Amino acid sequence: MQQENDYSAPAERPSSLSGANRSRRKIKVNPDILHAQIGLDDDQKSLSSMSNKSDGDVFSPADDLATPDIETPDELGDSVLGRDDSTLSDSIPEMSAREEYAEERSWKTCNVGGVERKIDMRVIEPYKKVLSHGGYFGEDRQAIIVFSACHLPDRCRRDYDYVMDNLFLYVLSTLDELVVDSYVLIYLHGATERSKMPSFGWLKRCYQMIDRRLRKNLKGLYLVHPTFWLKTIVIMTRPFISSKFSRKLRFVYSLEELSWVVPLDHVCIPDKVKQLEFENMIKEKKRKLGSKKVLPGARHVTDDVS
Structure with a gap:
């Protein structure tokens, strides 16, 4: 009776500790058998595909080129195909037709x-x-080009040199389009x-890269509001610029003085430059009032009071 109760009792679920003492009915399969079977299937597939091809197709140059890639699987990790899809999609997003058009125009x-x-526009x-x-101005219709350093x-900027180089190329290409004579x-x-303010090296490189036609057709270079710098x-540029180009340089200390030489009716002057011109004009008037001399025989107001 005791034996029947033991036999009818449900078997306990084996745990990691109890299962160690019991024998498991598990069939082990040698991995080599699977690999051999897979290799056999691959060989049969390759033989069937080779039977449908001619000798010229089997020994084509494309197979010779593809063989090193199979023998060097480590290089796949560094290639585009070996990267994670999520990382690749984030780094190179798909562009629409409008975005591609904008990219070409940039x-x-x-x-x-x-x-x-x-x-890089x-x-x-x-x-x-x-x-x-x-x-334009004058009988020979000289073009007026304005360069605003402000x-x-x-x-x-971390990409300052890159921006300045592209900006210089833009200035050159624009001058080439605007200047005919x-x-x-x-x-x-x-x-x-x-x-x-641009560096001396950048200015020197710009002068050396300017086309001879642009340097020859330049009739005057007016440096407005010059500073000591x-x-x-x-x-410093005198040693590597020509004497003809040096004679074209001229310092101009105010916009009023510039208007005596070049008409400013259609010249776009930044607001910062206009504000500086106004401040300089106020300083000049104060300086003249402060340094005004008293005429001989005239007396100061303080003399009359005393």
């Missing part, structure tokens, strides 16, 4: 010194105001922060 091709170069978009056209990028260049240096740069 690059402009120009020719500098016989070498074709590409301009997207990175220089905030600084395109640096160059403007001020119309719109230059700040040197604190003779022209004058107005460089508005006033109201330019010290961190935005700008005058020093001009002195």
Whole structure:
């Protein structure tokens, strides 16, 4: 009776501890058998595919090129195919037709010194105001080109050199399109922060890359609101610029003085430069009032009071 109760009792579920003492009815399969079977299937598939091809197809150059990739699987991890799909989709998102069109328009091709170069228009978009056209003047219709240094990028940018190089190519290509014959260049240096002033090396490289036609057709370069820094740069450039080009340089200390030489009716002058011109005018009037001399025989007001 006791034996029947033991026999009818449900068997306990084996645990990790109790199962160690019991024998398991588990059939072990050698992994080599599976690999051999898979290899056999692959061989049969390859033989059947080879039987349908001619000798020329089997020993085609494409198979020779594909063989090293199979023998070197470690290189797959560094390739595009070996990367995670989520990472790849984040780094290279799919673009629509409109985005592709905008991407193509963000690059402009120009020719500098016989070498074709590409301009990153997207990175220089905030600084395109640096160059403007001020119309024409004179009987020979000289073009007026204005360069506003206050719109230059700040040197604190990490990609400052990249931006400046693309900006210079943009200026050159624009000059080549605007200037057909003779022209004058107005460089508005006033109201330019010290961190935005271009370096001497950049100016030297720009001069060396300017096309001979642009240098020859330049009739005058007017440096407006010059500072001590700008005058020093001009002195430093004397050794590598021609004497003809040096004679075209002229310092202009006010917009009023500039208007005597070049009409400013259609010249776009930044508000910062206009504000600087107004402040300089107030300082000049105060200086003249302070240094005004008393005429001989005239007496001060204090003398009358005393």
